Amino acid sequence: MATVPALLTPTGSAPAALATDGRFGDYGGRFVPEALVPACEEVERAFTDAWADPRFRRDLDRLLAVHAGRPTALTPAWRLSAELGVTVLLKREDLAHTGSHKINNVLGQALLARRMGRGRLLAETGAGQHGVATATAAALLGLRATVYMGERDIERQALNVYRMEVLGAEVVPVRTGSRTLKDATSEALRAWVSCADEAHYCLGSVMGPHPYPTMVREFQRVIGDEARAQCARELPTAVPDHVVACVGGGSNAAGTFAGFLGTGARLVGVEAAGGAAITHGRPGTLHGFRSYVLQDEHGQVGEAHSVAAGLDYPGVGPEHAHLADTGRVHYTTVGDDEVLAAVHRLARTEGIICALESAHAVAWVLRAATSGELPRGCTVLVTLSGRGDKDIATLMAARDGAGDVR
Amino acid sequence: MSAATVTGGALHRHLGSRAAAGRSLLVPYVMAGLPGWAELVGEFAAAGADAVEIGLPFSDPILDGPVICEAAERALAGGTTAATVLAELPGLAAQVPLVVMTYSNIVLHRGAPAFCAALRAAGVSGLIVPDVPFAEAAELGGACGAEGIDHVLLAAPSTPPGRLGEVAQRSRGFVYASAVMGTTGVREHLPATAARLAADLKALTGTPVLLGLGISSPASARAAAAVADGVVVGSALVRDVLEGRGPAEVGRRLAALRTALDEA
Numbered sequence: 001m002a003t004v005p006a007l008l009t010p011t012g013s014a015p016a017a018l019a020t021d022g023r024f025g026d027y028g029g030r031f032v033p034e035a036l037v038p039a040c041e042e043v044e045r046a047f048t049d050a051w052a053d054p055r056f057r058r059d060l061d062r063l064l065a066v067h068a069g070r071p072t073a074l075t076p077a078w079r080l081s082a083e084l085g086v087t088v089l090l091k092r093e094d095l096a097h098t099g100s101h102k103i104n105n106v107l108g109q110a111l112l113a114r115r116m117g118r119g120r121l122l123a124e125t126g127a128g129q130h131g132v133a134t135a136t137a138a139a140l141l142g143l144r145a146t147v148y149m150g151e152r153d154i155e156r157q158a159l160n161v162y163r164m165e166v167l168g169a170e171v172v173p174v175r176t177g178s179r180t181l182k183d184a185t186s187e188a189l190r191a192w193v194s195c196a197d198e199a200h201y202c203l204g205s206v207m208g209p210h211p212y213p214t215m216v217r218e219f220q221r222v223i224g225d226e227a228r229a230q231c232a233r234e235l236p237t238a239v240p241d242h243v244v245a246c247v248g249g250g251s252n253a254a255g256t257f258a259g260f261l262g263t264g265a266r267l268v269g270v271e272a273a274g275g276a277a278i279t280h281g282r283p284g285t286l287h288g289f290r291s292y293v294l295q296d297e298h299g300q301v302g303e304a305h306s307v308a309a310g311l312d313y314p315g316v317g318p319e320h321a322h323l324a325d326t327g328r329v330h331y332t333t334v335g336d337d338e339v340l341a342a343v344h345r346l347a348r349t350e351g352i353i354c355a356l357e358s359a360h361a362v363a364w365v366l367r368a369a370t371s372g373e374l375p376r377g378c379t380v381l382v383t384l385s386g387r388g389d390k391d392i393a394t395l396m397a398a399r400d401g402a403g404d405v406r
Numbered sequence: 407m408s409a410a411t412v413t414g415g416a417l418h419r420h421l422g423s424r425a426a427a428g429r430s431l432l433v434p435y436v437m438a439g440l441p442g443w444a445e446l447v448g449e450f451a452a453a454g455a456d457a458v459e460i461g462l463p464f465s466d467p468i469l470d471g472p473v474i475c476e477a478a479e480r481a482l483a484g485g486t487t488a489a490t491v492l493a494e495l496p497g498l499a500a501q502v503p504l505v506v507m508t509y510s511n512i513v514l515h516r517g518a519p520a521f522c523a524a525l526r527a528a529g530v531s532g533l534i535v536p537d538v539p540f541a542e543a544a545e546l547g548g549a550c551g552a553e554g555i556d557h558v559l560l561a562a563p564s565t566p567p568g569r570l571g572e573v574a575q576r577s578r579g580f581v582y583a584s585a586v587m588g589t590t591g592v593r594e595h596l597p598a599t600a601a602r603l604a605a606d607l608k609a610l611t612g613t614p615v616l617l618g619l620g621i622s623s624p625a626s627a628r629a630a631a632a633v634a635d636g637v638v639v640g641s642a643l644v645r646d647v648l649e650g651r652g653p654a655e656v657g658r659r660l661a662a663l664r665t666a667l668d669e670a
Contacts, residue, residue, distance in 0.1 A: 031510050033469045034539045034573070035562030035584055176475045182466060189468045194588040196564070285510040285537065286466060298487040299515030300465040 022210025025325055027318035030209040032189065032288045039196035040288075044211040046116045051218060056111065063107045064222065067140060068097040070104075072223075074230035077382075079349040084369040085376040089234060091227045091383045093252060094354055100386030101223060101252045102133035106202055108219035110137035113200035120144040120199040124188040126153055126181030127309030128160025129386065130204030135169035137202075145169035146199070148188040150180040153309070160390065178303050181313055185287050205249025206317030209288030213317050217254040224259020227381055240381040242374065244268045246360040247331065248275065248311035250320045252385035257329060265381075267329040269320060270360040272339075275304030277316040278324045278331040284315075291318040307336040307394060308356035310386075338363040340398050343388060355386035356394065417457060417503045417532040417556040417579035418613070424456055425614040430667035431580070431636025432627075433616060434660050435459040435507065437477040437644050439486025442653045444498055449657030451501040454664030457579075458500065459534065459638065462488050462508035469536040471591030473641040477648060488512055488521075492528040505532035505558065505579065510546075513538075518549035525555050532556040532579040540573050547576065558582050561607060563599035574610035581607050583634060585617045592641045593620035596629040604634035624666030631670040639663060 022028045022044075030040055050056040064070040072095045077088040093101035106123075113121055121138050123145065125131030131147040138145035147164055151173045154161055164171050172191075177183035185208075192201040206213045206220070232238040243260045245253035247269040257267050271279055277292040284293035286301055294302040294314035304312045323329040334342075339356055342363035347353045354362065361382045368374040388395075413419070421431055434450045436443050438460050450458050463478035463486055470478070488508070495504060506525055513521045513535055525533060533555050538546050540559060550557035556579035561570055564587060574581055585600035586593070600617050607615040617630040618638030630637045639660070646656045 029542055030539065031537045031542055032539060033536050033562070033584075034560045035564050035587055037539045037541065037569075038564045038566060176472070177465060177479065186466050186468050190471070190589045193469075194586075196587070283514070285514055287468070288537070290514075293511070295511070295515070298489070299512045300482060301511065 020214050022214065024213070024319045024322035026283070027289070027291045027321040028210060028213055029290050030288060031285045031290065032209045033193065035193050036189070036196065036209070039192065040209045040211070042116065043200070043215070046112055047211055047215045050112055050115055056115065060108055060111055063111065064104065068103045068107060069095060070222065071226045072096055074227060074234060076234065077350050080346065083349065084366070086369050086374050087379040088365060089231065089240065089379070089381045090352070091223060091256065091381060093223060094352065094358065094384045094387035098133045098136050099389060100129050100133070100355065101220060101255065102130045102204060103136065104222055104255070105204065105216050105219040105251060106130070106133040106137040109200065109202045110141045110143060113143060113202070114141055116200060118198060118200040120146060121202040122188050122192055122199050123147045123202045123204060124181065124184040125149050125204065126184065126312055127390065128153070128157040128164065129310060129390070131169070131171070132160055132163050132167070134202050135164040135167035138169060139167050146191070147171050148174050148184040148191065150174045150178070150184045152179040153181065153184070157309070180303065182301065189287065205251040206254040206319060207249045207287060207289055207315060213289065213319055216251055217258055217319065220251050220255025221258035223252060223255035223383060224257060227256065228259040231381060235379055237379065239263045239265050240379040242266045242268060242378065242380045244270065244361045244365060244380060245383040246270050246311065246357050246385060247278070247316060247320060248272070248313050248357065249315070250317035252383055254317060254319060256383045257323070261328065268364065269329050269331045270364045271331060271333045272304070272306035272308060272311040272360060273333040273335040275306045275311045275313060276333045277314060278320060279333050281314070281316070286315045289318050291321040292316055307339055308360065310355070310357040311360065332364060334360050334363040334367065338367065340395070342366055343395065352384065353388035354384045355388050356391045358384040358386055414578040415531055415554045415556045417505060420503050421456060421580050421614045425635045429456070430631040430670055431456045431614055431616055432660070432664055432667055433457045433459055433505070433636065433638045434643055435461055435638065435640035437461045437463060437474065437481055437647070438491040439463055439481030439484055440477055440647050442647070444494055445653040446647070446656060447498050447500055449653045450660055453657045453661040455502055455660065456636070457503040457505055457532070459505045459507050459640070460491065460495070460530070462491055462506060462512055464509040464512055467509055469589055471589040471641060473592065473645045473648065474590050477644045480648070492524050495528040495530065503531045504529065505534060506530050507534040507536070510535050510537045513546065518546050519552065522549040522553040522555050526553040530555065532558055534558045534582060536560055540569055540576070560584055561603060563587055563603050570606060571610050574607050574613065577613055580614040580616045580635070581611060582638065583607055583615050583617050585619045585621060585630070588619065590619055590641050592622045592645060593626070594623065596621065596626040600630060601633040608634070624662055627663050628666045628670045631667050636667070
């Protein structure tokens with residue numbers, strides 16, 4: 001990226017030094033083996049340096065524009081708004097390359113990896129969205145990619161496994177524990193210990209040891225920054241009354257909220273009823289950070305269960321835990337049935353088949369508009385974190401009345 | 407965290423005096439909850455262990471390789487909890503100090519002070535929590551100190567010199583020197599990174615320096631003893647248990663390691 005022309009993107013916020021110790025109130029930190037601490041410190045130094053470097057920001061903005069298709073649209077949901085009596089605006093991360101917001105983070109981390117002289121990316125994936133995005137960024141920048149994926153998820157997500165392979169990534173099956181996302185994350189951390197000198201761990205959400213929660217939020221804040229500017233053009237009030245996003249690990253929500261924390265907007269994070277770490281978890285440490293974690297009465301980490309595989313994570317990013325404690329963000333849950341209904345409602349009113357993860361945010365809007373929690377005439381920004389193509393088989397299974405559509 | 411001048415507790419004194427007498431220290435690992443684990447503690451003591459590590463299983467052990475991961479899964483599937491294990495320990499009448507090894511969530515779930523008090527009540531004298539690195543260790547170190555539990559810290563080949571000095575000074579009982587950049591597991595030879603780390607640590611502290619991670623065979627134990635004060639052996643022994651060998655037979659493997667160390 002030696003000769004990159006200046007870009008016309010709406011994300012040209014001035015680079016600022018990033019001062020953080022990785023603590024969000026009582027949460028966050030760096031709970032990893034001593035062997036990994038230097039690797040985390042190196043990522044922290046490299047990111048802090050890069051994020052304050054206008055050339056790095058320009059390179060990233062250009063990749064986001066010409067490869068990922070940013071800025072993504074802000075779409076007024078005209079028919080749904082008329083039906084609900086509230087103004088709904090959709091931030092369309094489903095239109096980003098690879099079909100979700102995950103590309104924002106991986107392009108940033110892949111550029112950073114190259115800047116650090118690393119030739120390979122390690123990643124964990126659950127449903128495969130972050131794995132596909134990582135494989136994509138690696139191909140784009142000429143890096144190798146190794147993606148850890150639970151054996152059960154590999155069986156359930158054969159299409160995404162093959163997408164990663166087409167993109168040149170190696171997919172490593174993980175056979176420990178529940179053989180799903182949490183085990184894939186543990187395995188990626190284990191692998192990183194032995195290859196930190198040549199590989200960068202490209203973590204997929206606002207979790208993990210410091211600096212990942214901060215770094216991934218910064219790479220995702222493009223969602224919130226764009227939406228803020230777009231809302232200012234679209235709404236007479238400039239800022240929406242409510243800002244809503246789904247929360248698994250919490251990266252699309254963190255990116256969205258980053259653009260609105262300094263406004264008067266009410267922020268709402270929607271968890272899956274079966275994977276609600278904030279709503280049903282208690283403080284603990286998992287995968288290098290302290291936050292709310294789903295666990296049993298003995299401190300063993302539980303499995304999350306949601307129709308949306310991307311929300312099947314028993315923890316949540318530490319900044320969300322802090323935002324919940326301070327009350328700045330309201331966290332709530334919706335169930336699988338509401339989510340499936342929301343996919344169909346949005347599809348038929350707006351012509352958008354959103355991801356099951358994103359449908360959690362939509363489902364809450366449907367419920368809150370009905371209950372009056374969203375007053376008539378108010379304005380609501382909803383981040384659609386991804387598109388629903390990956391979920392068609394799940395939707396078909398639900399239609400056919402399969403008992404378990406997970 | 408206890409001040410650097412604090413001498414340490416029972417484990418610290420026990421291992422320190424044995425090492426000072428010229429003995430190469432041997433600390434085997436037992437995954438609590440596997441069949442015969444309690445009996446195995448006694449077999450290990452009889453076979454020449456200087457202390458025994460008691461692993462409390464955790465669902466997501468990020469420093470452990472396939473053998474210990476499988477052992478933890480099996481132990482958890484059998485209903486093992488920290489409480490059930492700690493309740494059994496006093497009945498073992500162990501002839502050597504016991505050191506609990508587990509992950510931070512198990513400790514923080516009760517709160518570090520309550521967890522350390524429970525360790526003390528169970529007769530445990532040391533604690534290793536591999537996902538609490540030095541920079542995060544203040545709270546846990548304080549809780550350990552308040553209960554007279556020796557908080558064993560880990561050092562790794564990647565640890566920079568400044569922090570290596572702090573780890574060496576603050577660690578109690580022994581310094582756990584990670585022989586390799588990797589997870590626990592069975593390895594044929596002593597990794598090349600081990601000798602350098604052990605030598606660096608020994609220059610920084612009088613506390614015994616034990617090499618662990620991947621030390622499996624009498625030959626690698628002997629090589630480790632030549633550069634360090636002793637070894638921690640886990641996966642090679644746990645693999646025997648997983649393959650169905652009884653405490654007496656696994657104890658014989660440890661005795662062979664003891665012999666190798668004594669000949670070193």
